[in-house]
Amino acid sequence: GTRAMSSLKLPDLSWDYGELEPVISSEIMTLHYTKHHQAYVTNGNIALEKLEEAKNKNDNAAILALQPALKFNVGGHINHSIFWKNLASPTKGGGELGDGELRKKIESQWGNVDALQTQLSAATVGVQGSGWGWLGYDKATDRLVVTTTPNQDPLQPSTGLIPLLGIDVWEHAYYLQYKNVRPDYVKEIWKVINWADVENNLKNAK
Numbered sequence: 687g688t689r690a691m692s693s694l695k696l697p698d699l700s701w702d703y704g705e706l707e708p709v710i711s712s713e714i715m716t717l718h719y720t721k722h723h724q725a726y727v728t729n730g731n732i733a734l735e736k737l738e739e740a741k742n743k744n745d746n747a748a749i750l751a752l753q754p755a756l757k758f759n760v761g762g763h764i765n766h767s768i769f770w771k772n773l774a775s776p777t778k779g780g781g782e783l784g785d786g787e788l789r790k791k792i793e794s795q796w797g798n799v800d801a802l803q804t805q806l807s808a809a810t811v812g813v814q815g816s817g818w819g820w821l822g823y824d825k826a827t828d829r830l831v832v833t834t835t836p837n838q839d840p841l842q843p844s845t846g847l848i849p850l851l852g853i854d855v856w857e858h859a860y861y862l863q864y865k866n867v868r869p870d871y872v873k874e875i876w877k878v879i880n881w882a883d884v885e886n887n888l889k890n891a892k
């Protein structure tokens with residue numbers, strides 16, 4: 687069939703693969719982007735094409751049968767597209783949270799930024815199997831929320847929360863460097879969090 691208009695593609699990156707070292711190795715970032723994210727894009731596009739064909743045939747059973755593949759692969763594409771922007775080299779502002787609306791909100795809800803990081807780290811380390819830790823924004827209550835999602839479940843379609851910051855704790859995100867010690871990876875990742883992007887996501891969410 688014809689390629690779906692909504693065809694997925696890998697986003698541009700704002701850093702080179704080695705720029706997040708020593709927190710995340712160049713080898714991990716290269717594989718993560720060119721192999722793992724690429725696989726979600728490729729398989730997501732296959733699922734979207736099959737969806738178009740099923741819709742053209744009014745085949746409701748086929749449409750429903752595609753939902754798991756769509757959720758996993760399009761979800762993986764959405765999640766990684768957020769994650770890459772959430773990261774920055776410490777030489778380019780990574781790890782630095784400015785004195786803006788986001789800091790004010792964090793301090794009003796958690797007291798200080800360390801307390802938020804502790805809670806988000808604990809939730810993220812505690813994800814059973816593969817998944818994501820999140821700082822989300824609840825538009826209805828105007829509050830920040832710490833939560834997690836399993837597999838590649840994307841935050842907003844799954845919970846209604848708007849994703850501000852995602853932390854990938856699939857083993858492919860850290861195993862080559864941190865082996866089985868997920869807590870060390872999560873502890874280190876704060877040094878390369880692009881808080882300016884997180885703040886921008888909050889601004890766009892409101």
Ligand code: MN3
Pocket residue numbers: 718722766854856858859
């Ligand atoms: Mn990943």
